[in-house]
Amino acid sequence: MDNMIAMMSKVDDILATVGNTDAVSLPKIVAIGSQSSGKSSVLENIVGREFLPRKTGLCTRRPLKVELIRTVDGETHSEWAVFHHKPGEIFVDWEEVKKEIEDETERECGSNKAVSRKPISLKFYSPNVLSLTIVDLPGVTRVPVGDQPLDIEKQLTDMIMHYIEKPNTLILAVTPANTDFATSDAINLARVVDPEGHRTLAVITKLDLMDGGTDAMDILCGRVFSVSLGIIGVVCRSQADLNSKKPLEKALQKERAFFQRSYPSLASRSGTFYLRKRLATLLSSHIRDCLPDIAMKINVLRRQFQHQLSSCGKEVKDPVATILDLLTKFACNYKAAIDGSGNLVLQELSGGARINYIFHETFGRTLQNVQPLDGLSRLEVLTAIKNSTGPRTAVFVPDSSFEQLVKKQIARLEEPSIRCVELVHEELERIIQHCITKEYLRFPNLIQKIKEVVSAKITGRMEPTKKFIEDLIANELAYINTKHPDFSDARQQACSNLLGIQTNGDSSEVAHHKQLARIENGGSGSVSEAGSSSSLPPAITDGKGDFAPQMINKREKMCPKVPKINRENS
Numbered sequence: 001m002d003n004m005i006a007m008m009s010k011v012d013d014i015l016a017t018v019g020n021t022d023a024v025s026l027p028k029i030v031a032i033g034s035q036s037s038g039k040s041s042v043l044e045n046i047v048g049r050e051f052l053p054r055k056t057g058l059c060t061r062r063p064l065k066v067e068l069i070r071t072v073d074g075e076t077h078s079e080w081a082v083f084h085h086k087p088g089e090i091f092v093d094w095e096e097v098k099k100e101i102e103d104e105t106e107r108e109c110g111s112n113k114a115v116s117r118k119p120i121s122l123k124f125y126s127p128n129v130l131s132l133t134i135v136d137l138p139g140v141t142r143v144p145v146g147d148q149p150l151d152i153e154k155q156l157t158d159m160i161m162h163y164i165e166k167p168n169t170l171i172l173a174v175t176p177a178n179t180d181f182a183t184s185d186a187i188n189l190a191r192v193v194d195p196e197g198h199r200t201l202a203v204i205t206k207l208d209l210m211d212g213g214t215d216a217m218d219i220l221c222g223r224v225f226s227v228s229l230g231i232i233g234v235v236c237r238s239q240a241d242l243n244s245k246k247p248l249e250k251a252l253q254k255e256r257a258f259f260q261r262s263y264p265s266l267a268s269r270s271g272t273f274y275l276r277k278r279l280a281t282l283l284s285s286h287i288r289d290c291l292p293d294i295a296m297k298i299n300v301l302r303r304q305f306q307h308q309l310s311s312c313g314k315e316v317k318d319p320v321a322t323i324l325d326l327l328t329k330f331a332c333n334y335k336a337a338i339d340g341s342g343n344l345v346l347q348e349l350s351g352g353a354r355i356n357y358i359f360h361e362t363f364g365r366t367l368q369n370v371q372p373l374d375g376l377s378r379l380e381v382l383t384a385i386k387n388s389t390g391p392r393t394a395v396f397v398p399d400s401s402f403e404q405l406v407k408k409q410i411a412r413l414e415e416p417s418i419r420c421v422e423l424v425h426e427e428l429e430r431i432i433q434h435c436i437t438k439e440y441l442r443f444p445n446l447i448q449k450i451k452e453v454v455s456a457k458i459t460g461r462m463e464p465t466k467k468f469i470e471d472l473i474a475n476e477l478a479y480i481n482t483k484h485p486d487f488s489d490a491r492q493q494a495c496s497n498l499l500g501i502q503t504n505g506d507s508s509e510v511a512h513h514k515q516l517a518r519i520e521n522g523g524s525g526s527v528s529e530a531g532s533s534s535s536l537p538p539a540i541t542d543g544k545g546d547f548a549p550q551m552i553n554k555r556e557k558m559c560p561k562v563p564k565i566n567r568e569n570s
């Protein structure tokens with residue numbers, strides 16, 4: 001029996017080493033229940049040692065897998081413990097075991113009540129135990145405290161389900177006797193995955209705390225609810241016993257006396273001693289039943305791993321040289337992918353060619369499509385002109401309003417430029433994947449690390465590059481050289497276009513005046529032709545009621561895409 005349990009423990013270790021614990025469901029006992037129902041107390045009673053952190057409120061915050069391994073007398077240490085996360089260290093002091101469980105819990109979950117799914121594994125070697133594997137899970141709680149997330153109840157229930165839904169798990173459903181059984185979390189959760197109760201053993205704790213005049217006879221005899229593996233009552237140490245450091249042996253004696261006194265007819269199949277024996281028998285017969293199925297699954301796994309192993313190639317004699325070689329190759333592949341000298345992908349553009357496409361096609365086309373006057377309504381232009389002249393009436397387009405409008409348009413270049421950076425970044429990330437060739441596949445951790453490091457480097461350049469673009473645009477916005485002759489003409493023409501100046505043979509400034517006057521009159525009123533034209537300075541027009549021909553040519557050159565406004569509609 002001991003051999004079988006020890007063998008299962010070894011298989012579990014091997015599966016944990018290859019990171020495949022879910023591939024084969026190994027028989028184990030899992031203790032579940034609501035918070036403070038007494039799961040850890042029961043586990044301590046079974047082990048016969050005080051090694052668990054104990055206090056009221058949430059105490060178990062990570063699954064704790066305890067493997068009890070029966071040793072023969074005469075070993076160097078009669079009893080010792082080893083943690084899976086500290087393989088070389090042997091613990092012989094139970095206070096240190098307790099402290100290590102607390103420390104390891106805090107390392108993973110922090111100090112403020114948060115919980116984690118990651119189990120702590122402990123092997124306990126002793127000639128005084130029956131070989132067993134028990135997992136103690138955090139208790140179900142409903143109200144989040146400390147760093148616990150709002151959905152703590154769901155997270156805990158999911159964690160419990162993850163363990164107990166496996167068909168080879170025996171469920172130790174711990175329920176305190178001083179609560180209502182109809183609301184027992186342990187029994188209700190167990191029923192979800194094991195409705196017939198074939199793999200559920202109920203343990204009733206805190207029988208000593210039941211109200212005077214009541215007893216748990218009906219419950220212990222299975223008249224309230226029934227589970228086929230049995231219902232066993234236990235009495236563990238109370239908080240007062242823990243505070244006064246009452247030895248476990250004394251507590252076990254007291255427990256035996258309690259059952260002989262209060263439940264004499266059930267005394268022989270109640271209490272910790274009976275529970276230990278029952279669990280060991282159940283587990284070993286359960287292992288026997290599951291063995292053929294487990295052996296078959298392990299054989300399938302073995303074949304899979306052998307196949308994987310043979311695809312790995314030659315043995316690595318010098319790991320450091322191999323890693324250096326792979327890193328150098330990766331760097332060369334990456335450079336080649338950008339230079340264009342790497343493996344050619346025929347189906348799609350990639351690497352440097354794709355970056356070129358992003359710059360010249362995607363980004364280039366976007367810039368070409370940015371029309372200088374897009375998003376500037378005529379009303380906006382006229383309002384800007386009027387706002388910049390204050391109480392005075394505008395005759396010429398003032399520089400300040402022109403600058404204000406131009407700046408708004410230049411700022412529009414920022415968004416497509418940033419998008420271009422993002423596209424290039426995406427491509428640089430894609431190159432990483434392309435550079436990981438077949439020969440890397442046998443080193444999944446190395447691949448993971450390369451991806452992390454290179455991706456972090458590339459992503460680290462994103463912010464400085466975006467900042468560079470923002471600075472470039474800011475530089476352009478800082479000073480608009482309106483004195484530049486081309487720019488100056490373009491300004492005139494762009495504004496003329498917006499104002500719909502080429503109307504009815506009016507000179508540009510006449511039309512400009514009319515527009516401003518229309519705005520002043522609510523947008524549609526008519527303006528006295530004679531009155532307005534008579535106040536215009538004569539030098540602006542060419543005498544034919546329009547801009548001089550060379551000015552129009554300039555406009556065509558500077559703003560070729562500005563659509564002409566229909567004279568009739570303007």
Ligand SMILES: Nc1nc2c(ncn2[C@@H]2O[C@H](COP(=O)(O)OP(=O)(O)OP(=O)(O)O)[C@@H](O)[C@H]2O)c(=O)[nH]1
Nearest residue numbers: 035036037038039040041059060139206236238239
């Ligand atoms: N009087 C009495 N107290 C008990 C009994 N079993 C547990 N307790 C007390 O109940 C409290 C909670 O016990 P734990 O064993 O820590 O409960 P738990 O279910 O492991 O708690 P969490 O893991 O935090 O959910 C402790 O103060 C125990 O001393 C019992 O049979 N009788």
